[in-house]
Amino acid sequence: LVLLASHSEAERLVAAERRALLLVAVGASVFLIVAFWILLGRILIRRVSALQLAMRAVEGGHLDVKAPGPPEGGDELAYLSRGFNRMLAQIRGFNADLTGRIEEATAELTKKNRDLEELNELLVAARRDLTSKERLAALGQLAGTIAHELGNPLNALNGHLQLLARRPELAEPARSQVAVLQGEVGRMTQIIRRFLDQTRGFTPTAETVELAPLVEEALDLTLGTEARQRIQVAREVDGVAVRTDPGLVRHLLTNLVANAIDAMPNGGRLEVQARSEGKEVVLRVSDTGTGMQPDVKRHIFEAFFTTKPDGKGTGLGLAICKEIARALRGRIDVESEPGKGSAFTVRFPEADAHAA
Ligand SMILES: Nc1ncnc2c1ncn2[C@@H]1O[C@H](COP(=O)(O)OP(=O)(O)OP(=O)(O)O)[C@@H](O)[C@H]1O
Ligand SMILES: [Mg+2]
Structure with a gap:
């Protein structure tokens, strides 16, 4: 009876020990898992937010950023960062290429514009030149008409003055006055002729x-x-x-x-x-x-x-x-x-x- 009783007591004690051990094991595991989780979370969150920051910067138009991470190896996050950086480098390349092409196109457009402006200036100048020439030609015609109209009375005047000058009874100072008149008529004829020459075009002497x-x-x-x-x-x-x-x-x-x-x-x-x-x-x-x-x-x-x-x-x-x-x-x-x-x-x- 005594043996029986001590045997069951021993079993109870062993069971209690086992429960206590299990409890300690479970508690320690839970503590370890939670601690590990918090630590890992902290590190991960920091890396992910660095990546997020880089993405935001790209969104804001800053293509010269770089997501942090080792150049090779590492975990999935490092792999993601490298992928992101490669993509960014490609975008930068495209961007530079595009900017270059836009600059080229703009330069070409500016040049074409300048050419057009020059052409326009030339056209305007040519038109102005034409009107100037037309006006000079018109003036030439006008001068021709005037010379013709004035030429006849001047010729008549000259003829009469010559007749007058030949008259022997013409006394001084009338004779000198006639000579002055002849000179003035000659000058008028010359002025008209020169004017005509000027408007008709010039033939330079040497x-x-x-x-x-x-x-x-x-x-x-x-x-x-x-x-x-x-x-x-x-x-x-x-x-x-x-x-x-x-x-x-x-x-x-x-x-x-x-x-x-x-x-x-x-x-x-x-x-x-x-x-x-x-x-x-x-x-x-x-x-x-x-x-x-x-x-x-x-x-x-x-x-x-x-x-x-x-x-x-x-x-x-x-x-x-x-x-x-x-x-x-x-x-x-x-x-x-x-x-x-x-x-x-x-x-x-x-x-x-x-x-x-
Ligand atoms: N040295 C100058 N400084 C400022 N304006 C000038 C000068 N020379 C010419 N101009 C301008 O150009 C215009 C045309 O000159 P242009 O010599 O053809 O005719 P004009 O002097 O007006 O008359 P004209 O037939 O008697 O010479 C002038 O009216 C004047 O406005
Ligand atoms: Mg003048």
Whole structure:
């Protein structure tokens, strides 16, 4: 009986021990699992949020970011990061390529636009040139009509004056007065003929002339006493002789100097340059006058374009200068700044050079 009783007691004790052991084992496992889970979660969350941050940056347009991770090996997350970085590199490549192509296309478009603008300018200039030429041609016709209309009475006048001059009984001072009248009629005929020549086009002559006296003549013809007082005149003239048409050169200089004087009503500085450059003659007339606004500058070579009051300007000066420059196989250019002044430059080859 005693044995039986101690045996069952032993069994109970063993069972209790086993339960306690099991409880401790289960508790320890649960603790370990929870601790491991928290630790792993912490590390994982940090890496995932770093990846998320990189994605957000890309969403915001920053393609130069990089998801953190080792260059090789590692877990699935590292693999994901590398994949993301590769994709980003590809996008960056596409982007650079696209930007390059857009820049190229833009540059090409800009160039085409510029070409178009230039073409347009040329077209406008050509049209303006045409109207200028048409107007000059019209002027030529007008001058022809006037010359014809005036020519007949002038011829009659000349004839009568000749008859009068031949009369022996004509006494002084009538005789001298008739001579003066004959001279004046001759001048009128000449003026009309020259005017006709100017409007019909020019055929330049070729003479060997010095530039300095031509400049002085032009200044003498245009600078009145009043202008000399308010305007300071500077010359820069080569002491050389050139082969050209002196009449046309004088015409160019007088027109340009006259304009410069008109542009300086309150005084200023006029500079006339005349030089020989290689086989080219270069004339330059500059002033410190009013200058020109772009919309005036655009029209100055058109016949009849003037900003001067009636009776002061006909607007023919520069149109004729341009025709002269063309006849001399040269060109006329203008630089001007409103309020600062203007400079006109004419360059043309010497007669022998273009005769070749
Ligand atoms: N040096 C200059 N400074 C400022 N404007 C100028 C100058 N030269 C010419 N211009 C402008 O160009 C216009 C045309 O000049 P252009 O010589 O053809 O005619 P104009 O001087 O008006 O008359 P004209 O037939 O008597 O010479 C002028 O009316 C003026 O507005
Ligand atoms: Mg003029």
